[in-house]
Amino acid sequence: MDYRSILKELVSVSAVSGFEKQSVDKIKCLMEDICDEVTIDKFFNVIAFKKGVGINKKKLLICAHYDEIGFLVKSIDKNGFLKLTNMGGFDPKILLAQEVIIHGKSDIVGIIGAKPPHLLKPEETKKSVKLQDLAVDTGLSETEIRDIVTIGDVVTLKVPFMELLGDKISTKSMDNRCGVAALIGILDSLKDKSIEHDLYVVATVQEEVGLRGAEVMAYNIFPDAAIVIDACHGDMPDCQKDDVFPLGKGPAIGIGPNLHKRLTGRIIEAAVNLEIPHQTDVEPEDTGTEAWAIQVSRSGIATALVSIPTRYMHTGIETISISDIESTVKLVTKFISDLDAGLEGIL
Amino acid sequence: MIIKELTEINGISGSEDNVRKYIIEKIKDFADEITVDSIGNIIALKRGNSNKSKVMLSAHMDEVGLMVTGYSDGMIKFKPVGGIDERILPGKRVLIGDNAIPGIIGIKPIHMQERDDRGNNIKLKSMYIDIGAENKEEAQLKAPLGEYIAFLSEYTELGNDCIKAKALDDRVGCAILIEALKYRYEFDLYACFTVQEEVGLRGARVAAYSVKPDIAFVLEGTTCSDVPGVEEHSYSTLLGGGAALTIMDRTSYGDKALVDFLFSLAQINGIKVQFKKTTTGGNDAGKIQMSGTGVKIAAISVPCRYIHSPVSVMNKNDFKACQKLILKALNELNDEKCFNGFAMINGGGNINV
């Protein structure tokens, strides 16, 4: 599976939280030939279904969110500069000297510049910049821009797809397009196989603003067990080493109150038996992922979390290692294909 | 004594197994049906004589604690599970995992602290637990990643009426539920021993969805700050002041009629009762009230000083008052007219237009 190309395709569409509608077809396209059926729900969760053949079959769910953080146009001033509001958590510091795309009636390029240093007041040099102080310059006048752009239009970062040394990729939205790429890899690996249980593979929406797509989707599908694939922090200098995971050493499997002990235990067992590189992610409370919403849906769902290490999260330079996607796909695929009838000993 | 046994079991949020085992053993002879759901709640049903309506009692099995998150040579790094005042941690004793490996939360002797630092609190990320391991491998073997860590604290009688123990929040509630299951009522009684309350009222949400009660009572331990250095209006509850009724907290607003009913019942029966006088904090009532089309709830709590620490203190009379009050209330609710006065059976009444 050429994950490089899949990732390139996935990041070529913008799917800012709440505005995923325009990317739905791209995701559907990537999934429809490798499963039985793809449906889209009212909130634009993309649901791929593969029927199971077992007699006492259960419902399994694997999900990864496809929404990304971004911005909306908040206001247009009389000189044509735009002010933005953020959608999802973002560090405004990285926006200085950053290019963006404004998705109005057509896509136009904008620049978020910085005030020249010699004009900064002393307190401005000490404190970091706030989003409300930044403005997007399109080179257009107010009237020109109001023809193309309205309040509420989506703005995304304009960044290249960079290939670093090894198999590392650096671009925007690796959180969580790497997870979605893994979903596609899993479906592809299973396409010619039959599996015991019904499998729902879902690309979810609105995770970055509050796990909203997952709430809705988990209630509607109500699986017996769920595996969430998301991004976790990759190793970076200056961070507490217990909180980050080296790239290339495999996905981090979550343990803690938010995750189902036996389900997680079996996934770890599978990784060990198959000698798939993996790491352990200790989460004492809220994992900050869709597992938090899914675990307590209806009368409860056994939930596990598999995370792909991602450096520089929530910037335009999110960096992952392709081998981690491959390990994730291998692990989850093998785990699903080998699951016994009735999920004995797990549920 | 049941409180001694319950509080001495280690059961941190997400690792309530030992508490669950103990409770199931205690209730198996008088609950009609016991289920354990996917998140680990015990839902114990005592079928009613007339079986037309449902009352849910809720108490959580989990306590706050710590979790192994890493190693620094032979020392163990950890994070809290649930809300703990980090200032209390240095110098305390803990037990790790099912094997109860003893450990201590180390602290630099004051002689070695920088003069400027002596007045500062120690940051969590510099704390560590010493189990006497020689190196990381030994530490990892005895205390693997993710292992739960509980405070070491023995149940102790204090003064004439008080006791000190860890986890009074909410093993006191569990003890009351166990007692309530011994009787049969007109309605179906669901005694729900929930999990993971301390990390976000997690189990209660799931239990309430499954049970779909008409009325629910939460039995809890609650803050009691009647100690030196606190202004009187911030005490919240008084130790020895009786069963504490919550009017409103951060997660729920008690059903007014239900709270008034409990208060009057206490007064008529000479049960000491007080209102919780602050609106901070939250408990399972928050999730239960919001379940489905809404549930009428009220919380009855045992005041606990130094809650969420290894040395929480309660007055035995307050505990008895809570138990007596809920049993009286359940008895009153046996009367159909009384019950119908509160419950919105089947999701709501209709007013003719």
Place this chain on the structure above:
Amino acid sequence: MFDLIKNLTGKFGVSGNEEDVRDFIKGQIANHVDSIKVDALGNLIATKNGKGKRIMAIAHMDEIGVMATFIEESGFIRFSNIGWVWQYYALGQRIRFKNGTTGVIHYEEKVDDMKNLKLGNMYIDIGASSREDAMKKVGIGDTAAFIGEAMLEGEMIISKALDDRSGCAVLIKTIQNLPFTDNELIFVFSVQEELGLRGARTAAYGVMPDLAIAVDVTLTGDTPECKPMEVKCGKGPAIKIKDSSVLCHPEVKTLLVESAKKIDIPYQFEILESGGSDPGAIHITAGGVPSGAISIPCRYTHSPSEMVSIRDVENAVRLLTESIASIVL
């Protein structure tokens, strides 16, 4: 419209204690709907039957206030907030308990720097001489609302509780002049929004509509040196794009925009960076409900002197009426 709003805002309805508002609203709408019920939390749910889509319109009845938590020996009363109460708005204000007792909120004079002003170092004075004297009128747990009688100044209504009695007024007027439609219309007057969108969640679970539209107030960016925001009083009802609890469903947004254009009323877009509203709870209830909102621009929200333009409220009625009739999803 002003008289309706004056009546509504004059009623006592602090979160958790919405009875008086509910009774008043019942009287206003009883003859115009097919059924009314009150659910476990106290939401008022009024239905106009229909075979088409199930549409829910919602406004919350509750207002912010304070609760008496402790009575000093001296007769002064300590309190807690119900909903978000800004201490600087509360300072020096008059309040009225449900039983009519009035009082004033003041602060401990030993607070030397106003930056340290918190509700915890403030108190209510009802002129009692002792705890015993105070307890004749006020008990622990009693709630009080701010005093802020409704006034009309030109086109601007000034009053407490325009959040969200103005929304309730919009629903009432819509109900009293229901458009002809096949849709099943369910109007919910919810409780405890200010405590965390609580009534809306349980109401939505019971109703399970195909679509939901809330009517509530939003902030404005039209006062001196204010936080920048495009919404302005008098420029028409605002169609919500997002707030911190919800990203409005594109289909609902489109419906509202097209309805506004069709009936040729002024409208604007709302992006609220901090603050949530009932659609936040509704849209992720159960299997999800596409939701949106019509927002009434309101200055000084959560103060005893909120301000809205009566024209915006009237246009909100037109917009809601048109939208619920034209939905054919």
